[in-house]
Amino acid sequence: MPDLCGVQLRGPILNASGTFDAIAARRAFGDALLDAFPFDCFVSKTITVAPRQGNPPPRLWETASGMLNSIGLPNKGLDGFLAHDLPELARLPVPLCVSVMGFDSGELARLVAAVGARPEVALIELNLSCPNVETGVLVGADPDATAAAVERVRAEAELPLIAKLSPNAADPAAVARAAEGAGADGVSLINTIRGMALHPTTREPWLGARSGGLSGAAVRPVALEQVAAVAAAVEVPVVGMGGVASGRDAADLLAVGAAVVAVGTESFRDPAAGRRISAELAAIRSARPAAERGRVG
Numbered sequence: 001m002p003d004l005c006g007v008q009l010r011g012p013i014l015n016a017s018g019t020f021d022a023i024a025a026r027r028a029f030g031d032a033l034l035d036a037f038p039f040d041c042f043v044s045k046t047i048t049v050a051p052r053q054g055n056p057p058p059r060l061w062e063t064a065s066g067m068l069n070s071i072g073l074p075n076k077g078l079d080g081f082l083a084h085d086l087p088e089l090a091r092l093p094v095p096l097c098v099s100v101m102g103f104d105s106g107e108l109a110r111l112v113a114a115v116g117a118r119p120e121v122a123l124i125e126l127n128l129s130c131p132n133v134e135t136g137v138l139v140g141a142d143p144d145a146t147a148a149a150v151e152r153v154r155a156e157a158e159l160p161l162i163a164k165l166s167p168n169a170a171d172p173a174a175v176a177r178a179a180e181g182a183g184a185d186g187v188s189l190i191n192t193i194r195g196m197a198l199h200p201t202t203r204e205p206w207l208g209a210r211s212g213g214l215s216g217a218a219v220r221p222v223a224l225e226q227v228a229a230v231a232a233a234v235e236v237p238v239v240g241m242g243g244v245a246s247g248r249d250a251a252d253l254l255a256v257g258a259a260v261v262a263v264g265t266e267s268f269r270d271p272a273a274g275r276r277i278s279a280e281l282a283a284i285r286s287a288r289p290a291a292e293r294g295r296v297g
């Protein structure tokens with residue numbers, strides 16, 4: 001059984017934050033969802049202190065092999081999450097990781113303290129892909145800002161903290177080392193890569209927020225390279241993600257050093273993708289010793 005920062009998981013497949021709405025899925029599929037839950041740990045959509053409506057539409061653009069989104073973190077805010085979403089997420093049959101993002105260090109500390117005090121929560125993911133209103137820098141792109149953010153919140157909760165890194169950084173391994181040095185118990189990557197699409201006739205930006213984040217198959221090689229670089233640079237467990245759509249993709253991320261793997265965009269195409277990918281990965285792993293024996297013999 002995989003262990004993620006001291007939390008036992010029944011398998012190595014998580015969802016990527018913001019790509020699987022377990023509450024809506026439970027409404028649609030009822031208890032059948034719980035009987036065959038597609039993930040081994042559930043990661044919530046990122047929450048912020050204040051409720052957010054998200055970005056103006058349109059928010060999605062399909063690319064040749066992926067998707068651009070500018071959802072903009074719509075969420076009920078901390079109080080709404082604790083009152084309405086947390087009780088429902090606590091019914092899921094797997095450990096719960098809550099993703100949080102603060103627009104300054106005080107907000108992040110408040111989120112970590114409030115979420116970390118709840119016994120339903122097993123892990124906290126710090127979504128560091130945000131502009132810091134205090135410093136003006138994108139926190140997750142800068143090792144010093146990342147270290148400062150993690151250091152500031154480390155003492156606010158005893159739960160394991162996973163720092164989610166931005167791929168839009170000059171040196172993701174340096175950012176990962178900074179997060180580890182400041183007390184992060186794990187790191188996760190990649191988040192989406194900044195991108196843009198134009199309306200086919202007006203040539204104006206298609207997305208309401210002008211630009212968005214690229215995910216899906218298109219980012220898979222970037223994720224593989226960055227996960228490999230980060231896994232080689234830190235001792236803490238790495239949650240690998242980015243374009244995972246098959247057991248083979250998951251096996252690739254594990255091969256370069258990820259401890260566990262998260263599935264994101266593929267769940268929009270197939271809500272049961274997590275389960276299929278787990279089964280494909282298990283088949284690959286059980287076939288491996290035979291193949292290796294074959295080569296030796």
Ligand SMILES: Cc1cc2nc3c(=O)[nH]c(=O)nc-3n(C[C@H](O)[C@H](O)[C@H](O)COP(=O)(O)O)c2cc1C
Nearest residue numbers: 016017018046127190191215216242243244264265
């Ligand atoms: C529609 C959408 C919403 C997302 N929302 C969040 C979010 O709330 N918090 C976060 O940390 N990442 C968010 N992400 C990024 C994913 O968690 C993941 O890091 C990224 O999409 C790469 O994985 P993938 O290629 O498998 O989708 C979102 C991605 C998509 C496509």
